[in-house]
Amino acid sequence: MNFPRRWVVGRVLLMAAAFVQPVAAQEVLQGREALQPGAVTNPYAVLIGENPGGVGQTTLHYAEADAQPMAAVLRELGKFSEARTHVLLGPDRAQLVATLAAVGDELQAARARGEQAQLVFYYSGHARADAIHLGSEELALGELLAGVCR
Numbered sequence: 001m002n003f004p005r006r007w008v009v010g011r012v013l014l015m016a017a018a019f020v021q022p023v024a025a026q027e028v029l030q031g032r033e034a035l036q037p038g039a040v041t042n043p044y045a046v047l048i049g050e051n052p053g054g055v056g057q058t059t060l061h062y063a064e065a066d067a068q069p070m071a072a073v074l075r076e077l078g079k080f081s082e083a084r085t086h087v088l089l090g091p092d093r094a095q096l097v098a099t100l101a102a103v104g105d106e107l108q109a110a111r112a113r114g115e116q117a118q119l120v121f122y123y124s125g126h127a128r129a130d131a132i133h134l135g136s137e138e139l140a141l142g143e144l145l146a147g148v149c150r
Contacts, residue, residue, distance in 0.1 A: 042107075
């Protein structure tokens with residue numbers, strides 16, 4: 001299947017839908033616990049669009065533009081609330097880390113109440129196998145997961 005170039009270049013889509021029910025997200029990601037069926041009452045989304053590349057990388061044309069329609073789809077079809085859908089266009093590392101920490105706190109609070117929570121993380125921009133690029137900065141994928149999997 002041929003995808004338009006803008007959907008392939010620099011695309012990291014971690015629809016890391018970490019369903020969290022009184023189990024730490026790390027345990028779910030490591031497959032230690034089976035997920036329970038049922039409605040997810042706490043869906044969260046962090047969507048990032050990052051057009052600028054780092055040193056030696058070209059500027060992307062559609063990464064930031066793609067994040068907003070993705071958020072609209074999650075709100076309309078996925079019933080994600082405006083307050084729980086975080087769209088960051090061209091964020092720096094500090095902004096992303098702060099957003100992940102806030103969402104991680106909310107996921108932890110839902111878990112403490114015994115509720116399921118879902119996180120959809122969407123990133124459109126330049127990346128390496130182990131890090132996403134945020135302009136001239138980068139964030140390691142392990143650090144990204146640590147921000148929400150506490």
